[in-house]
Amino acid sequence: MSEPAAAxxxxxxxxxxxxxxxxxxxxxxxxxxxxxxxKAPGALFLIGSTGPSLWPHLTRSPEFRDxxxxxxxxxxxxxxxxxxxxxxxxxxxxxxxxxxxPFQQWALRCxxxxxxxSACWLxxxxxxxxxxxxxxxxxAA
Numbered sequence: 001m002s003e004p005a006a007a008x009x010x011x012x013x014x015x016x017x018x019x020x021x022x023x024x025x026x027x028x029x030x031x032x033x034x035x036x037x038x039k040a041p042g043a044l045f046l047i048g049s050t051g052p053s054l055w056p057h058l059t060r061s062p063e064f065r066d067x068x069x070x071x072x073x074x075x076x077x078x079x080x081x082x083x084x085x086x087x088x089x090x091x092x093x094x095x096x097x098x099x100x101x102p103f104q105q106w107a108l109r110c111x112x113x114x115x116x117x118s119a120c121w122l123x124x125x126x127x128x129x130x131x132x133x134x135x136x137x138x139x140a141a
Contacts, residue, residue, distance in 0.1 A: 009087050013047060016079045017054030021046040022110025031102050035090050046110045047080060
């Protein structure tokens with residue numbers, strides 16, 4: 001992905017209350033599933049919420065106002081699935097499965113998370129948000 005395209009992706013994510021948290025090359029990593037066409041992905045990018053800044057976007061969304069269950073999951077899926085299509089990625093979500101994917105292991109591989117043994121992780125100086133999804137890409141990291 002070119003630098004201008006990556007910058008636009010980051011801007012698009014931020015405009016919806018999300019943030020790029022990190023990524024890694026997946027060559028030889030059996031925990032990352034193959035893309036829908038059977039091709040092995042080249043990289044995994046972890047996307048998460050930006051904490052309280054997600055709230056205004058979520059509360060204005062149709063998912064929040066329709067009264068159906070799981071508005072955060074549905075909003076996350078709509079926004080990140082559309083971004084994945086726009087940028088040529090595939091999205092996986094921690095609230096879908098089976099199979100359930102090792103999101104915590106992936107987060108540690110992305111860096112920025114302390115190696116503390118506590119169950120609460122903080123990304124650099126940010127509180128964790130309830131939504132995150134990796135985007136698998138056929139491109140190398």
